[in-house]
Amino acid sequence: MSTPFIGKREYFPGIGRIPYEGRESDNPLSFKHYDAGKKLGDKTMAEHLRFAVCYWHTFCNTGNDPFGPGTRDYLWNRSADTPLARAEDKLDAAFEFFTKLGVPYYCFHDNDIAPDAEDVVAYEKNLKHMVALAGERQQATGLKLLWGTANLFTHPRYMNGAATNPDFAVVARAAVQVKAALEATVELGGANYVFWGGREGYATLHNTDTRRELEHFARFLATARDYGRSIGFKGNFLIEPKPMEPMKHQYDFDASTVVGFLKQHGLDRDFKLNVEANHATLAGHTFEHDLQMASDHGLLGSIDGNRGNPQNGWDTDQFPSDLYDTVGAMMVVLRQGGLAPGGVNFDAKLRRESTDGEDLFLAHIGGMDSFARGLEVAYALQTQSPWERWRAERYASFDEGPGRDFAQGKTDLAALRDLAAGHGEPIQTSGKQERYENLINQYLAR
Amino acid sequence: MSTPFIGKREYFPGIGRIPYEGRESDNPLSFKHYDAGKKLGDKTMAEHLRFAVCYWHTFCNTGNDPFGPGTRDYLWNRSADTPLARAEDKLDAAFEFFTKLGVPYYCFHDNDIAPDAEDVVAYEKNLKHMVALAGERQQATGLKLLWGTANLFTHPRYMNGAATNPDFAVVARAAVQVKAALEATVELGGANYVFWGGREGYATLHNTDTRRELEHFARFLATARDYGRSIGFKGNFLIEPKPMEPMKHQYDFDASTVVGFLKQHGLDRDFKLNVEANHATLAGHTFEHDLQMASDHGLLGSIDGNRGNPQNGWDTDQFPSDLYDTVGAMMVVLRQGGLAPGGVNFDAKLRRESTDGEDLFLAHIGGMDSFARGLEVAYALQTQSPWERWRAERYASFDEGPGRDFAQGKTDLAALRDLAAGHGEPIQTSGKQERYENLINQYLAR
Amino acid sequence: MSTPFIGKREYFPGIGRIPYEGRESDNPLSFKHYDAGKKLGDKTMAEHLRFAVCYWHTFCNTGNDPFGPGTRDYLWNRSADTPLARAEDKLDAAFEFFTKLGVPYYCFHDNDIAPDAEDVVAYEKNLKHMVALAGERQQATGLKLLWGTANLFTHPRYMNGAATNPDFAVVARAAVQVKAALEATVELGGANYVFWGGREGYATLHNTDTRRELEHFARFLATARDYGRSIGFKGNFLIEPKPMEPMKHQYDFDASTVVGFLKQHGLDRDFKLNVEANHATLAGHTFEHDLQMASDHGLLGSIDGNRGNPQNGWDTDQFPSDLYDTVGAMMVVLRQGGLAPGGVNFDAKLRRESTDGEDLFLAHIGGMDSFARGLEVAYALQTQSPWERWRAERYASFDEGPGRDFAQGKTDLAALRDLAAGHGEPIQTSGKQERYENLINQYLAR
Amino acid sequence: MSTPFIGKREYFPGIGRIPYEGRESDNPLSFKHYDAGKKLGDKTMAEHLRFAVCYWHTFCNTGNDPFGPGTRDYLWNRSADTPLARAEDKLDAAFEFFTKLGVPYYCFHDNDIAPDAEDVVAYEKNLKHMVALAGERQQATGLKLLWGTANLFTHPRYMNGAATNPDFAVVARAAVQVKAALEATVELGGANYVFWGGREGYATLHNTDTRRELEHFARFLATARDYGRSIGFKGNFLIEPKPMEPMKHQYDFDASTVVGFLKQHGLDRDFKLNVEANHATLAGHTFEHDLQMASDHGLLGSIDGNRGNPQNGWDTDQFPSDLYDTVGAMMVVLRQGGLAPGGVNFDAKLRRESTDGEDLFLAHIGGMDSFARGLEVAYALQTQSPWERWRAERYASFDEGPGRDFAQGKTDLAALRDLAAGHGEPIQTSGKQERYENLINQYLAR
Ligand SMILES: [Co+2]
Ligand SMILES: [Co+2]
Ligand SMILES: [Co+2]
Ligand SMILES: [Co+2]
Ligand SMILES: [Co+2]
Ligand SMILES: [Co+2]
Ligand SMILES: [Co+2]
Ligand SMILES: [Co+2]
The missing domain is CATH 3.20.20.150 (Divalent-metal-dependent TIM barrel enzymes)
Structure with missing residues (x-):
């Protein structure tokens, strides 16, 4: 930790270099989380x-x-x-x-x-x-x-x-x-x-x-x-x-x-x-x-x-x-x-x-x-946490097959229509917003 | 004014073709301003x-x-x-x-x-x-x-x-x-x-x-x-x-x-x-x-x-x-x-x-x-009204000379700096917002 | 922990009584903080x-x-x-x-x-x-x-x-x-x-x-x-x-x-x-x-x-x-x-x-x-934490003396004026909003 | 129209008493509607x-x-x-x-x-x-x-x-x-x-x-x-x-x-x-x-x-x-x-x-x-216009009979319930918001 610069006079007397002291410290003039070298x-x-x-x-x-x-x-x-x-x-x-x-x-x-x-x-x-x-x-x-x-x-x-x-x-x-x-x-x-x-x-x-x-x-x-x-x-x-x-x-x-x-x-x-x-x-x-x-x-x-x-x-x-x-x-x-x-x-x-x-x-x-x-x-x-995996899995249908073809611009509208007509109603998939929200709070308390 | 279409039954009985009657009319089922052919x-x-x-x-x-x-x-x-x-x-x-x-x-x-x-x-x-x-x-x-x-x-x-x-x-x-x-x-x-x-x-x-x-x-x-x-x-x-x-x-x-x-x-x-x-x-x-x-x-x-x-x-x-x-x-x-x-x-x-x-x-x-x-x-x-002329005059300095050159991409930053240094402080020009607002109200009452 | 009620049929099969497991649990169907009897x-x-x-x-x-x-x-x-x-x-x-x-x-x-x-x-x-x-x-x-x-x-x-x-x-x-x-x-x-x-x-x-x-x-x-x-x-x-x-x-x-x-x-x-x-x-x-x-x-x-x-x-x-x-x-x-x-x-x-x-x-x-x-x-x-003490101290001048008199309705406007004239300019007191905000985050991480 | 006050010097030279000239005037320094004595x-x-x-x-x-x-x-x-x-x-x-x-x-x-x-x-x-x-x-x-x-x-x-x-x-x-x-x-x-x-x-x-x-x-x-x-x-x-x-x-x-x-x-x-x-x-x-x-x-x-x-x-x-x-x-x-x-x-x-x-x-x-x-x-x-009459008629049911009794605090909840049970479903009454809005615009153009 370097020495603070002091010019012709000291403008913030009584305050030195702010240390990292961790989350249990009660010193208001210390960092609780910012540990520069961590x-x-x-x-x-x-x-x-x-x-x-x-x-x-x-x-x-x-x-x-x-x-x-x-x-x-x-x-x-x-x-x-x-x-x-x-x-x-x-x-x-x-x-x-x-x-x-x-x-x-x-x-x-x-x-x-x-x-x-x-x-x-x-x-x-x-x-x-x-x-x-x-x-x-x-x-x-x-x-x-x-x-x-x-x-x-x-x-x-x-x-x-x-x-x-x-x-x-x-x-x-x-x-x-x-x-x-x-x-x-x-x-x-x-x-x-x-x-x-x-x-x-x-x-x-x-x-x-x-x-x-x-x-x-x-x-x-x-x-x-x-x-x-x-x-x-x-x-x-x-x-x-x-x-x-x-x-x-x-x-x-x-x-x-x-x-x-x-x-x-x-x-x-x-x-x-x-x-x-x-x-x-x-x-x-x-x-x-x-x-x-x-x-x-x-x-x-x-x-x-x-x-x-x-x-x-x-x-x-x-x-x-x-x-x-x-x-x-x-x-x-x-x-x-x-x-x-x-x-x-x-x-x-x-x-x-x-x-x-x-x-x-x-x-x-x-x-x-x-x-x-x-x-x-x-x-x-x-x-x-599973966060990034959850997100990726939502889009898996575009990673291969006709979904990938579509994403790459290789499919026309009539072909899309025919694909849909050939399958039944799409399966419902929950967005699970609350699950993500819970996970953030869980990690905020760790 | 053409005859309204009526199908198997009339769904809006008692209401005919909506006429234009002008702004003094008190008939709620008439147009006061919309005069299609005007x-x-x-x-x-x-x-x-x-x-x-x-x-x-x-x-x-x-x-x-x-x-x-x-x-x-x-x-x-x-x-x-x-x-x-x-x-x-x-x-x-x-x-x-x-x-x-x-x-x-x-x-x-x-x-x-x-x-x-x-x-x-x-x-x-x-x-x-x-x-x-x-x-x-x-x-x-x-x-x-x-x-x-x-x-x-x-x-x-x-x-x-x-x-x-x-x-x-x-x-x-x-x-x-x-x-x-x-x-x-x-x-x-x-x-x-x-x-x-x-x-x-x-x-x-x-x-x-x-x-x-x-x-x-x-x-x-x-x-x-x-x-x-x-x-x-x-x-x-x-x-x-x-x-x-x-x-x-x-x-x-x-x-x-x-x-x-x-x-x-x-x-x-x-x-x-x-x-x-x-x-x-x-x-x-x-x-x-x-x-x-x-x-x-x-x-x-x-x-x-x-x-x-x-x-x-x-x-x-x-x-x-x-x-x-x-x-x-x-x-x-x-x-x-x-x-x-x-x-x-x-x-x-x-x-x-x-x-x-x-x-x-x-x-x-x-x-x-x-x-x-x-x-x-x-x-x-x-x-x-003078509205469009007022607006155009605000931008007149870009219609010719160095302003036009700038707008056409023919001037570099150093040249702009020199132009400014060669003149004094730019002359202040009122935006005159209130004048425009007054004019709208004036025309709304005509 | 009591037994869940099940009526004529079970509407949420596969889910039992939600337990408290504490903040380190990764079980999404458990409480991390709500411990009813704590x-x-x-x-x-x-x-x-x-x-x-x-x-x-x-x-x-x-x-x-x-x-x-x-x-x-x-x-x-x-x-x-x-x-x-x-x-x-x-x-x-x-x-x-x-x-x-x-x-x-x-x-x-x-x-x-x-x-x-x-x-x-x-x-x-x-x-x-x-x-x-x-x-x-x-x-x-x-x-x-x-x-x-x-x-x-x-x-x-x-x-x-x-x-x-x-x-x-x-x-x-x-x-x-x-x-x-x-x-x-x-x-x-x-x-x-x-x-x-x-x-x-x-x-x-x-x-x-x-x-x-x-x-x-x-x-x-x-x-x-x-x-x-x-x-x-x-x-x-x-x-x-x-x-x-x-x-x-x-x-x-x-x-x-x-x-x-x-x-x-x-x-x-x-x-x-x-x-x-x-x-x-x-x-x-x-x-x-x-x-x-x-x-x-x-x-x-x-x-x-x-x-x-x-x-x-x-x-x-x-x-x-x-x-x-x-x-x-x-x-x-x-x-x-x-x-x-x-x-x-x-x-x-x-x-x-x-x-x-x-x-x-x-x-x-x-x-x-x-x-x-x-x-x-x-x-x-x-x-x-010092939170409640900090807040109380801000208002201490109304706890006694002329401040209390004022709060109790015992002072008139001319008397207030004279009190102010008799003192110099009031001393500046920081509101210290940032100090309070830091304290919340500090306790959120404990 | 009184003479303007001028002190040691005139601060708004070139502008005199603002006259009322009516809505057809194009003089920006005149009133179009404010006619003080009208x-x-x-x-x-x-x-x-x-x-x-x-x-x-x-x-x-x-x-x-x-x-x-x-x-x-x-x-x-x-x-x-x-x-x-x-x-x-x-x-x-x-x-x-x-x-x-x-x-x-x-x-x-x-x-x-x-x-x-x-x-x-x-x-x-x-x-x-x-x-x-x-x-x-x-x-x-x-x-x-x-x-x-x-x-x-x-x-x-x-x-x-x-x-x-x-x-x-x-x-x-x-x-x-x-x-x-x-x-x-x-x-x-x-x-x-x-x-x-x-x-x-x-x-x-x-x-x-x-x-x-x-x-x-x-x-x-x-x-x-x-x-x-x-x-x-x-x-x-x-x-x-x-x-x-x-x-x-x-x-x-x-x-x-x-x-x-x-x-x-x-x-x-x-x-x-x-x-x-x-x-x-x-x-x-x-x-x-x-x-x-x-x-x-x-x-x-x-x-x-x-x-x-x-x-x-x-x-x-x-x-x-x-x-x-x-x-x-x-x-x-x-x-x-x-x-x-x-x-x-x-x-x-x-x-x-x-x-x-x-x-x-x-x-x-x-x-x-x-x-x-x-x-x-x-x-x-x-x-x-009919505006004030329209508004008053909406509340007419409180001007007499049991509605007035209610408004005057003379009815209890059970009596209200019995009144409702004795009648059929209340008759639907349009709020007619659009009618009021049209009327304002109509009068703005007169
Ligand atoms: Co509510
Ligand atoms: Co609500
Ligand atoms: Co005000
Ligand atoms: Co204000
Ligand atoms: Co910024
Ligand atoms: Co900003
Ligand atoms: Co739309
Ligand atoms: Co819309």
């Missing part, structure tokens, strides 16, 4: 899960909501005089947190780590400065960048969209940030580059030509892809679906919509999906469903691990704590052989009312343990 | 709207819901002794209704017009008998078939899906019905053939291999398409999206999902979409949104006109009565130059509590007037 | 949970949904020639099931156990006959009736409501069934009598005078209460809230609405609430929330244990399987000192696709184990 | 509708959302050097807007019109200063205050609630603002005083004692009521229900919940409800439903006129533009004989993308015309 199959927990802390919610967000400002008075936000000096302090706090928590990765938007500026050159200079410093910190600590991205939704200029803005001048301005964020990602060895289409959508259909906007969107993504490849980016580009909020409707509605869009525009060779739990549920799906839809097409690239509030219709970005969600997620991930080069990023924020210094740690510990426990249970279900 | 542009209202009555809700459904049986005691369900004789009576009632209402089209499932049978040959025989009779009635009245389809969800054998059933024997049995329904549609000159994926989806992901099921689905559709073309079907095949119910999740979730699926499997040359209002809203969209998504890809084929109950999370299939919905729908339809060979089918049912004989007429009159009024207002907005 | 505090698990099987979903429902008929071909539905003989067979099957499963209670509607009839005298005679037989079976097996009720929603006469029907003739007809069901409940020693307001609500506000309907509702309940008391019923009357379905809106929307209604009409001395999980979630609440709202007013009388499908907007009545739900429920129940004379009734039905004979057992075993595990975890959280 | 029955439109502009959304809100800051750069926010001077400028802008628009009322929170301060005395001084100035402006223009309120949700101290905060110190601090806002309301002759329970609820049940919090809530309201009456406030206190946001759950969930709470605590003699459309829909109701529930109990006091976005699960506070909503609302208001001393306050905000100076006017014009048109149609339906 092996499940041929991978360690750390290799399976590839956890990342996000910069925005954890170090920038202080708890504001539509009805009030932030509630957390972080030292790094007021310790220095200039925006750039505060950004440097925040970077120190971040690396202290990463190393005390013991995660291998982090993620950021351009404007999370560097002060924004309307002047293009000033913006680029700020970002380059902070990226150089972040590179040094990575060097010193071994932390790695899971993905970088550009914030194309906060500045008022993007109110009508960025790549899909009806005004070409805004589209071009968005390119400034994407170019810079791509360069930053490459410089820091980022494994992926993400597009979350914050305002790519519409506030009202009345004033919107969706056909043109979606074509512009595809153009923009292709242009970014080409530039990324030209400067040596070898990782995955990722689209993060979200159905709405801040816009009434967002084009990257859900996994299936994005898969269709990528295939239509020939982008599916370079782009995969970064599936967020809370965005899946806002789209009317389970987290597992959207993961499965992406995975079925070989396009599940990475995960934003969080959860929504089932009674609230907005993106609450709570820390993952529901084991049914994490078991379901890891069932999909294990079946596709892992997430790499993606990972599990905590796009999750403290509740506005969680204002203690330790709360940032408690929340991440809870999230990491939830995924670690989900991994253990999913792994046990797939390797020790 | 021209808007180069088409009559009848040509714009191509109304169809559906067989299932209007003549088969008697009002059952999950908590109780039907409430309407229709004469045609008890006047004869055998299932086939009752089917003949129902056909008479249907054509009497069509002709009294004055719609040009109708739609059916195989099992709506003919008695079902588990025995394949008996099933086929029943259907052929009734199709022959329906052909005679069409001949006699001038009615036409907007589309036919097969019911692949009612019989218990389909409980785990039809084309996506894990058991090949059920897939083959589904082919029996699709083959027969295709033949029926061709024989009756049907303009379209519809697939509504009633149980094509899952009750639980636990037991489901979605990848295999979706591949089987595509195979099945291709097989049906090939057979249809081989027997001379020239119309559109249509997929009707629905996100859930009866299944927890249905594969044809919404328009965008289906568009992606069709394109992925090369089915988009033969298949288009039949968009239903209530299904769009269950998927978290407006009716207009799903119409627009289909239309943007040239894949809006037909409409199931109804509405959901915004406070209820199931498919209420109410008659369309919200003019905002119908104005929005007709905005999309007019922009794409019409719906033909599709139409507006009322996949709508009486409320369970609406038990008077006249209620079937009142409901259809309300639905037809709602769409007729929506057509009038949409036509006026597009031809007399 | 003590937590001064009560056994059986005394804490007071499980009941419901008659309607388990023995009457065969799997129909709005898109298809039942899928399960139960022997007791076809073994005899007359409705009454089939009802007798069903009763035998039910008592065989109760005793094999090992539950102490059951629940029914009048029309579940006896054939309905439009003729009042015939209806009463059928019910009396079956009640006498059920009494014998109770005697023979030790089973008890948790509650009885009348089905006031299935017959078409109730399409516009029962007690709230706009037609007095229907209100009077509803009284026939409530009178008979009350008598049946008293005869069988039922501990409670339930009203679920199936169609007490509206399909549309347009035609509804809600003020009159709600007054009639209160009158009807008072009348039933008076009659029940007059024939010796000593138990609780229970209202079961549900927000919608089958009606667009139901008057017993949620726990708070019903509490307010009962208090307004002076019914809260005799009536409590029977809270169903799926109904709470349809109303936009968690299960635990509606339990808490009822319990806060001393009005939580009984529980309908099931769960909804978070992605589906109708009452799916699935068997409870989410441990977060059952932990939350038992937290409330333990705090109020138990449920008696209420209990946990499984108002839950097999999925339509679950068609094996054993599935009825698997589903109930899963439900019982989920509540038993929830009980264990809630009990441990309340007795071994 | 009489419907014995009241003018202005008297029926009692429109108010809200201070917060219209003059304080600049368009921020959770993903970005404000987009509108209002002159009054940057024209002066100190917070108090800017507050004075804003007041001038507000009265210019009120008088150009031609509304008789406005509404505010304490912190809308005066700068907030943590120091109690400074806060009180700021408010007194601005209230004095507002009084002068009212004098000069004839504007009146529909209601005042205190903002108990923005400052971080209220993160865990105000009156329901677990810390008594915060409850006392909330009293500072309520006392001051009550005094301000009295000084300005406000007709009502509103409580919107912004953070009165919970983020998680885990840490919350709802019973204690609700008792504190009742105490606090009683204390405020007593103080208000002691300083001469004669108007209604109003509770504004909202089910969630910012909290997961808010105690004032919906109209029925609040009615029950007020009655339980004996607050219903002084408190009524201020029903907001968007809050009703977030609670799973129609706007009309929540109005009706309040009105049925004589507790509908005032209206916050806006609308939500049916596809989005948060409070969008859009300007009212759906005529079905406004017709439904005015049906309830007309039936109860009007809203006075309440009114229709536009708790509605411009879309973030609506950034033109004229947009504030367009939005309010649209909202006022929507309610004016709703009033016209509802008035015509009630006075010229």
